[in-house]
Amino acid sequence: MFPNSFEYMAPTTLAEAVELMQRHEYDAKVLSGGQSLLPMMKLRMAAPPILIDINSIDELRGWKEESGFLRIGALTRHSELENAVELRDRYPLLAETAVWIADPLVRNRGTIGGSLAHADPASDWGAAMLALHARVEGIGSGGERQIPMDDFFVDTFTTALEETEIATAVLVPKPAGRTAGRYLKIERKAGDFAIAGLAIHVVLASDGTVAEAGFGICACGPVPLRGKRAEEYLLGKKLTPETIDDVSRMVPEDADPEDDLRGSAAYKRDVLRVFAERGLSDIAKELQGEGVVG
The missing domain is CATH 3.30.390.50 (CO dehydrogenase flavoprotein, C-terminal domain)
Structure with a gap:
């Protein structure tokens, strides 16, 4: 089955993506890895009029340690964390979890931010980030904010992100031992x-x-x-x-x-x-x- 028709937008900066989300509000859905959204669209279980593809926003990729946290960009692929040898000593649960996600095809395209924002009860990253006492960073019209994982999952497939907010990163506390x-x-x-x-x-x-x-x-x-x-x-x-x-x-x-x-x-x-x-x-x-x- 083919999805319903939709308008496709591909911003290249975070500011542009936020502006598009504000303009289109409930009509827009963010596309990151697409491993959950696109199958739902093909089955017509989801039919967003507008897709905002954030894959060209480079600032949402990769990771770095800063201000007491490992900051993982929302567009970081599962396979990247699976193979990040430099993170295994201090953050071993990342690779331990990533290798269990679906299959190599999904891990090569799926993103950590997209997985968390989808809020599936069977989310591997959801369980792992709760164990790590992590936070989700989001941005919207009110600026940036951090949401503790205990407050992030509101219900099945529902998060604390506002309709016009975008998840930008996951913040994992640096371990002290x-x-x-x-x-x-x-x-x-x-x-x-x-x-x-x-x-x-x-x-x-x-x-x-x-x-x-x-x-x-x-x-x-x-x-x-x-x-x-x-x-x-x-x-x-x-x-x-x-x-x-x-x-x-x-x-x-x-x-x-x-x-x-x-x-x-x-x-x-x-x-x-x-x-x-x-x-x-x-x-x-x-x-x-x-x-x-x-």
Whole structure:
């Protein structure tokens, strides 16, 4: 099926894109990677009269560390983060997550900003950015603003961005210690949407206790969810087998799964428990040594 007719615009600067969004308001949709929007248009599930293609805006690409954050441009492709060797020591969860997104064709075109703005409950980046305590930077008629990830996802396919705002970057706090991350996901087949997924981010203090903890839950609620109880419990503790067992049982408490064709709610909760135990055990071995969890 072919999409409905639409007007195509391709601004080359961010200021021009913002002006177009202000002028056309609800008639316009932003096109970045297009891996969600274009299939919906082909199926006529979406029919925007105007497409504003932001792919020619170079300032929305790439990443750099500034003001205590890693600033990742909204047009950064999944595959770029998957292969960014220079980020793996300080921001390991980025590559851990990117490799799980769909397939190489999607990863080569899809963007981190577009994925977050789409707000799919099964968003891999949504779970990862919750675990990283990140923020989304947006710009509109009121200027720039930063939205914490806990406030960004409002409902299924709905974010806190205004209709005329554009997501410009993702801001990931710089870790202050030894860092490890894991992204665990179960699918019916390679490239499918998740049955359940879990992003884990841990930073250790100099005394071996947990200084930062993050758990992001994928595909187990109307939006990506934070494992807040597990995060709060883990802070200040060492990654012992007992602590890991306790935390793994807490993670599903913040999930809100439903029975569907991919599995029962009880099954999905148990998957999250297993993922938490497996991921934290791997992280403990990486950061503290084999003997700590053996």
